[in-house]
């Protein structure tokens with residue numbers, strides 16, 4: 001499916017690592033994502049998820065094929081140009097949060113705006129806004145080690161959002177979290193998507209993927225499924241179910257999400 005309105009349009013993208021014993025990580029991927037979509041990219045270990053994510057996130061280039069990001073061909077850009085595109089258009093969320101440990105939540109969230117040369121007062125205002133949006137307005141002066149894993153991931157999501165990217169690229173965003181904290185992140189993702197943020201979520205977890213409105217499955221570097229999810233799991237409903245399961249087992253969350 002190719003459309004002029006696509007935000008992301010990938011055509012016949014391949015990625016081969018090495019030359020002596022080449023590994024064909026992606027064997028010809030076609031993918032088109034429109035603004036506002038909520039897509040899960042699934043597949044077993046080794047199927048090419050990280051490779052595809054690196055290409056979608058402009059961290060790496062395809063071996064062959066074309067990548068149009070907002071109608072701009074980014075498949076042949078230099079490293080510097082790719083860095084510029086990343087900074088301008090893409091918000092990353094990683095399994096391990098990747099926050100700066102000595103910096104407060106506010107400083108971590110402001111970082112992308114420093115790279116963009118935005119003035120301090122404006123940076124601070126925008127960072128505080130987005131921290132409020134992820135429910136952390138009371139935590140702006142805390143450092144990562146003073147926060148729960150779920151809160152740290154919210155800071156990372158705020159950092160990803162602060163520069164108003166075209167889309168969020170999240171790689172196993174709940175992979176390092178307990179069930180309630182992870183579900184808190186999924187509630188936030190759902191809320192952000194309802195506000196119009198485009199989300200691409202890489203996961204091997206079927207329950208996490210069930211929240212997305214479209215599911216893409218990779219196998220051996222090929223797309224073997226690409227379907228709308230007619231009945232996405234409501235993150236809020238799933239949160240209530242989890243809370244009940246834990247309460248019935250007399251397990252209390254150690255810290256609020």
Ligand code: ADP
Pocket residue numbers: 017018023024025043044045046047048049050051052
């Ligand atoms: P996934 O994220 O789904 O586990 P990857 O994209 O990491 O899959 O890997 C796809 C294939 O490419 C695997 O066979 C993996 O071993 C190989 N691969 C990934 N990165 C590299 C690399 N930098 N060099 C060589 N082979 C790689």
Ligand code: MG
Pocket residue numbers: 046049050051
């Ligand atoms: Mg991977």
